Amino acid sequence: MDLSEASLRELRDALRSRRVSARELARFYLDRVAAHNPALNAFITITEAEALAAATAADGRLAAGEEGALLGIPMAHKDIFCTEGVRTTCASRMLEQFIAPYNATVVERLRAAGMVMLGKLNMDEFAMGSSNETSHFGAVRNPWDLQRVPGGSSGGSAAAVAARLVPAATGTDTGGSIRQPAALCGVTGIKPTYGRVSRYGMIAFASSLDQGGPLAKTAEDCALLLEAMAGHDPRDATSHPEAAGTFAATLDAPLKGLRVGVPEEFFGAGLDPEVAAAVEAGIRILAAQGAVIKPIHLSNNAHAVSTYYVLAPAEASSNLARFDGVRYTYRAAGVEDLTDLYQRSRYEGFGAEVRRRILIGTYVLSAGYYDAYYLKAQQVRSLIREDFRQAFAEVDVIVGPTTPTAAFALGDKAQDPVAMYLADIYTIAVNLAGIPAMSIPCGFTAGGLPIGMQLMGNYFTDGLLLNVAHRFQQETDWHRQRPALASAKG
Amino acid sequence: MEWEVVIGLEVHAQLNTASKIFCGCSTAFGAAPNTQTCPVCLALPGALPVLNAAAVDKAIALGLAVNAQINKRSVFARKNYFYPDLPKGYQISQYELPIVGKGTLTIALPDGREKLVGITRAHLEEDAGKSLHEAFSGQTGIDLNRAGTPLLEIVSEPDMRSPAEAVAYLKKLHALVRYLDVCDGNMQEGSFRCDANVSLRRPGAPFGTRAEVKNLNSFRFLEKAIEYEMERQQDILESGGKIVQETRLFDANKGETRSMRSKEEANDYRYFPDPDLLPLVFDEARIGAVRAALPELPDAKRDRFMQQYGLPAYDAGVLTASRAVADYYETVAVGVDAKMAANWVMGDLLGALNKAGLEMEGCPVAAEKLRILLQRIGDQTISGKIAKDIFELIFAEGGEVDAIIDSRGLRQITDSGAIAGLIDEIIAANPQQVADYRGGKDKLLAFFVGQVMKASKGKANPDQVNASLREKLKAGSQ
C-alpha cells in the first residue's frame, strides 16, 4: 500500500487492522515533509515531537477499541488557526513569536477526532493574497512547477496536499483562498456554507466572508474532514445552529436529473482557453451521468471583485486593529511615544499587501466616504446574492472554472495588486453570498499544470456539492495525478 | 441680556451583570490586574464576542422605566480608534439602531415643579480597560479587567437649563438604575459616569456651540463643571470670541475644565456594523417578561406613599428617592404611625447615617428594630425622648430595644399616683417659681415639666406630667 496515495478511508482501515500504526504513519509523513518542504516552503512550523506524541496517544485510543474516521490520521493546519502552545503566525512578522494560549474550535474538533497535527502551513500574510507571495516566511512553491505560485491564501495547504506531505489540511476561504490554490495545485477543497465551520480561534480577515474548510486529495476525504470540522459553536455568534452535517453517506447518490447551471459570465474574456476547454469537458462528464445542463446568468458577478475590495478591506482594517504592539504582537524597537509605538509596530509588523488593504479599508469607512463605498458595496452584495437566489430557483448546482488561468509564475503579479485581485474573479461572489463551493481537478494545461472546476451550491447544500464532486471523481482520474516531485523517493 | 445654559447629559451606567458583555469573565471590581481576562476581552487573535442575555434584559428594563421605545431589532457597530486600554482597536457599541429609543424622565425642580426631560436613546456597549499612569515612571500600565464590562449609555436631549436641573436629572437616573437593579450606581468606582454637553445661548436663539465635559463622577462635580463652563463660555462670548466644539476634562482639584486635545485628533470613528455579531432581535414576550419583573418605580412608589401612608409629597419624595430608603421605611411603618415613621426615617435615621458617612446599605439599625422602637413609643412603654437615646445607643453599639428598656429601667412611668408624687415634690421644692406661675408667668410650665421629667429620669409620661402639673398648679392658685 502506498501510504502517500491512500485515501482517508484506506488509512483508517489500515490503522484499524494494525497494518500501520498512527506513529508509523506520522513518521512516514514527517519524513516526506523533511524531504520536500525545503523546496516547497509549505510549512511555517513543523511540530515533530508533538506529532509523534499525538500519534502515540492515537495508537492508545485505537488499541482501546475506539473507532473514528480520522483517528490517527496526520494532517496540518493553515497557520491562521490558533494552536495552544504552538506558535500561530498568520504568516506575519506581527505574530512571528505568538504562542496562542488556546485552540481554535476547528483545531479542537480535529484533535478530538484523533487527527495528528504535523505542523502549521504557510499562507499569504493574514490570508491576504492569491499567490502565497505575501508570507513573511517566504513564498510557497507550486509542486507542479517550482517557479510557479501555488495560489493563495491557503497555498501551503494546497501545496502540502498536492505534494503528499499530508493527506489532509485545513484552509480558510475569504474570497477563494481554499478553491483557488486547490485549483492551482490540483487538489480538492471545499469552502463550506458560511456558518458551518466555527470561526473561533481562526484569525479573522473579513468576518462576514471568512470560512474554514478542508483540502485533500478527493471529495470523499473532504466529506469526512468536513463532518468533523462542521458543527455549531456557542463561542461563535455567526456559527449556524444547524451547522453540523453528514456528508460521506450521500457521496454516491446518482446525478441523474441533477440540474447544472453554467453561468455565461464565467466563460467570457479573460478565461484561458485551456481552462475553458477543461471545464467544458468536465461539464460533459456530468451530463454523461444524467445531469441536465442549463445556461444561467450571474450578471452581477462583474461587480464582485470591486464589491469585495471595499467590504473585505473595511472589515480587515478593523479586525487587524488589535495588532497594535501592546499585548502580544511585534513591537518596534526604541519607540518614542505611544503613537510611535503604534505606527512603527504596524508598519514594520505588517507586509506591504496587508498595509495596502488596511489603508483601503480605513479609507472607505472614513468620514464622507462610507455611503459612497461601504454602503454601496453592501447593496451590490445584495444584488450578487439575489443572482444566486434566482439561479438556484432553476438549478441545483452551478459549475464553472475556479480560476481564469492555471498557476502563474512567481513574481508575475506581485507588483500589480489589481491583476492579482482579478485572479479571484470567479470565486469571490460565493463568499459575498455565503454559499458553499468547491474546486476539483478537471484537467491539465499542455504545460502540465492542473486546472480546477468550481461547483457552487445553494446554502447548506455542501453535501450535494461533495456528492457531485465524488461522482465526478469516480469517472475521472485528474485528482489522482501527482506532481513529479511527490513521486520522487523520500 | 441674560445667557441661557443648555445642557444634555450622556450617562454611562455599568450594568451589574455577573459576567462581561461578550465573554464569561467576572465583572467584580477590585481584582488584581488582568486576572479577570480571557482571549475575548484581551482581543487575542481569533477570539469572538457572544452577547450576554442579562445585559440585554437590563437595557430593556431601563428603557421600560423611562417609557422609551424598545427596539426589537438593534445592531452592534464597531467604533474604531486606537487606545491602549481598548484591546481590539474598536469598541463594540450601537450606532444607528440602538436597543432603546426615545423616552422621558420626570424630574423634580428645586422650586417644587416637575419637568420632563427627553431621553434620546440608550445603547449597549462595552467598557474599556484602565490606564494606570502613576504606577511606573515614563510608562503607563494597562489593566484590562474592566474591558468588556457592559455599559448602557443613556443620552438625554439638551433639555436642561441650569446646573440644578442637570443634577436633579442625574440623581433621578441614578435612583432609577438602582431601583431597577441594573447598575450598582457606585460613582466612586466609576459604575455610573456622566459627561455633560454644555452650551450657552440667548433665550429663544438657536443652540450655541457646545463643549463636552468628561469625567464627572459625582453630583457636585457635575454642578461645578457646568458652572465653570457657563462662566468660561460667557467670558469668551462676551469678549467676541467663539466657542470651539471640543472635549474637555473636569479637573476636580482645580474645579475647572480643560481641553483634551488628544481626543480631538482621532474622532473619525469609522462606525460600521460588527460582522462578528448578528442583529439583536427579540420579541414582545422578552419585553413582557422584563416588564413583569420590573420593581415599583420611584414615581409610582412616591404616589403610593402619599396615598397609602397619607404622607405629604415632600416626605414621599425623600423616602422614595432611593429604593433602599423606601424599603426601609416600609418595613418600619408596619403597625406604626406612618407620619411618625416618616419623621424618624427622614430625620433621625438619615441624619445619623449622613453624620456617620454611611449609605442605607450599611445602616447599623435594622428596620425591624426601629419599628419595635417606634411601637414602644406608640404603646406608651417609653417616651419619644427615651426612644431617641435608645436609637443613638443601638446605632452606635447595637443591642435589642426591649432588652435595653428593661435592663436600663427605661420603662415609662404612667402610674398617675407616682407622677402626682413627683409633682408634689417639685412644687414643694420651688415655692418662688410656683408663685410666679400663679402670678401669670405661664411660660414656667416648661420649667416644671423639665424638673419632673428630670426627677423621673425621663421616664414619666410627658403628656400625663403636663396635664397633671396644670391641674395641680391651677388647683393651688385657687
Added chain:
Amino acid sequence: MAFDAEAVIRTAHLARISLPAAEVAAVAEQLERIMEMVEALRNVPTEGVGSMAHPLDLEQPLRPDIAQNSDRREALMQNAPAARDGLFLVPKVIE
C-alpha cells in the same frame, strides 16, 4: 483622484501605520489604481436595494450570564512585549 499624498497620509494616520515619506507616492499610486477598480460600483443601479451586512439571515444568539472564566493571566500575558506586575506596559500616555 481619490488618493493623493495627503489622503494617504491622513488615512495612514487613522490606521496608525507610519509610512516613510519615500513610500507615499508609490502607495498613493497603488491605492488609486485599486480605487479606480472600485469606482465601477458607482455605476451599478442600487436604488431601493437593501444593504447586506451578513450572509446569515439569523439573529444574535444570547449567552447566559455566568462568570465562568478562571484567572489565566500568566498564559494570556506570555506574549506581552512589555509587562510588569501583571500590567501591560506602554510608553507614558499623556491626556
